Amino acid sequence: MVKFLDLHKQYLGIKEEVDVAMQEVIGSSAFVGGRFVAQFEEDFSAFLGNGAITLGVANGTDALEIALEALDLPKDSEVLLPANTFAATAEAVVRNGLKIVFVDCGEDYTLDIKDLQSKINANSSAIIAVHLYGQSACIEEILSLARENRLRVVEDCAQAHGATYRGQKVGTFGDIATFSFYPGKNLGAYGDGGAIVTQNRELLEMCRKIAHHGGLKKYQHHIVGRNSRLDAIQAAILSVKLKYLSQWNARRAEVARMYHKGLEDTSLILPFEREECSSVWHLFVVRAPRREELRAFLKDREIEVGLHYPYALPHCEAYCHKNYVRDTNLRNAVVWDKEILSLPMGEHLEEAGVQEVVSAIREFEGI
Numbered sequence: 296m297v298k299f300l301d302l303h304k305q306y307l308g309i310k311e312e313v314d315v316a317m318q319e320v321i322g323s324s325a326f327v328g329g330r331f332v333a334q335f336e337e338d339f340s341a342f343l344g345n346g347a348i349t350l351g352v353a354n355g356t357d358a359l360e361i362a363l364e365a366l367d368l369p370k371d372s373e374v375l376l377p378a379n380t381f382a383a384t385a386e387a388v389v390r391n392g393l394k395i396v397f398v399d400c401g402e403d404y405t406l407d408i409k410d411l412q413s414k415i416n417a418n419s420s421a422i423i424a425v426h427l428y429g430q431s432a433c434i435e436e437i438l439s440l441a442r443e444n445r446l447r448v449v450e451d452c453a454q455a456h457g458a459t460y461r462g463q464k465v466g467t468f469g470d471i472a473t474f475s476f477y478p479g480k481n482l483g484a485y486g487d488g489g490a491i492v493t494q495n496r497e498l499l500e501m502c503r504k505i506a507h508h509g510g511l512k513k514y515q516h517h518i519v520g521r522n523s524r525l526d527a528i529q530a531a532i533l534s535v536k537l538k539y540l541s542q543w544n545a546r547r548a549e550v551a552r553m554y555h556k557g558l559e560d561t562s563l564i565l566p567f568e569r570e571e572c573s574s575v576w577h578l579f580v581v582r583a584p585r586r587e588e589l590r591a592f593l594k595d596r597e598i599e600v601g602l603h604y605p606y607a608l609p610h611c612e613a614y615c616h617k618n619y620v621r622d623t624n625l626r627n628a629v630v631w632d633k634e635i636l637s638l639p640m641g642e643h644l645e646e647a648g649v650q651e652v653v654s655a656i657r658e659f660e661g662i
């Protein structure tokens with residue numbers, strides 16, 4: 296049995312600290328806002344560096360939706376985003392009254408720069424760069440296209456806590472960035488959680504207003520806001536877990552190295568780290584020509600695998616809608632969704648587990 300993810304094992308390793316932190320929140324009754332949330336926001340800003348400032352919100356989807364709202368993009372303008380990402384990236388666009396333009400992915404599964412460039416036009420207003428599977432998108436090229444065309448850049452860092460591009464952490468490149476602390480992410484809460492990050496204090500205050508009923512003080516409502524806050528218990532847990540994140544990410548990189556070593560001579564197309572990037576290996580996604588057979592074979596051997604994602608978004612019912620999706624002309628994303636397979640990945644994996652996966656795949660291939 297090889298688990299895809301093992302949050303219970305992770306908890307046992309930090310149980311004492313986490314239990315104390317939770318008790319502290321409950322004991323002090325600082326459930327919403329207050330010092331635990333402020334502390335985590337400070338910790339996370341320090342972790343990212345580069346003048347990043349953090350606002351905790353309820354989840355990664357809200358983070359995207361609020362970040363886009365705060366940018367105040369022209370109604371009906373077009374936002375370019377990858378066709379292969381989690382649906383939340385697209386939801387945020389439609390819910391802000393904006394149009395989606397799906398962009399293909401390159402060999403590294405992040406935005407294909409040529410396709411991105413070809414889809415920019417006078418009606419474009421922003422690019423959402425998703426640092427998918429733990430690796431930074433080609434952020435330099437994206438920023439330069441954005442500058443040339445006066446577009447805003449949102450970084451969706453839900454899968455890339457701690458990933459770097461030329462040594463700088465993702466989330467500190469664009470106008471604004473969003474994180475998710477969904478339990479299964481590299482930095483995960485024990486429930487939902489998210490954050491918005493920017494170096495622009497004014498923009499962050501706008502996000503805070505939106506997320507806190509339209510004002511910065513109780514019962515002052517300057518704009519029509521909403522409620523989206525990071526729970527204090529989650530914040531306290533995240534502050535504990537943040538201390539271990541780099542160590543856990545390093546272990547993921549080691550697991551990736553073991554997979555590469557064990558699978559390089561198979562027919563699988565392995566994920567790779569671009570030279571300028573350091574991936575945090577949120578997922579280890581391979582492409583297998585006989586994916587369904589391999590998937591069943593591994594399931595038989597009690598090896599848990601995943602599909603991220605089973606359909607490119609333009610093939611999902613909600614996202615073939617011509618009212619808010621303009622362009623879907625794609626190549627890779629709509630072919631690869633039938634070939635991708637996510638192998639077990641996480642700091643929980645011991646060498647024996649990785650070898651079990653490697654041996655099973657080699658057996659499947661008859662080598």
Ligand SMILES: *Cc1c(COP(=O)(O)O)cnc(C)c1O
Binds near residue numbers: 384425476
């Ligand atoms: C998980 C995820 C989100 C959404 O985060 P939630 O906290 O689950 O709302 C957004 N974008 C990407 C790429 C994700 O992987």
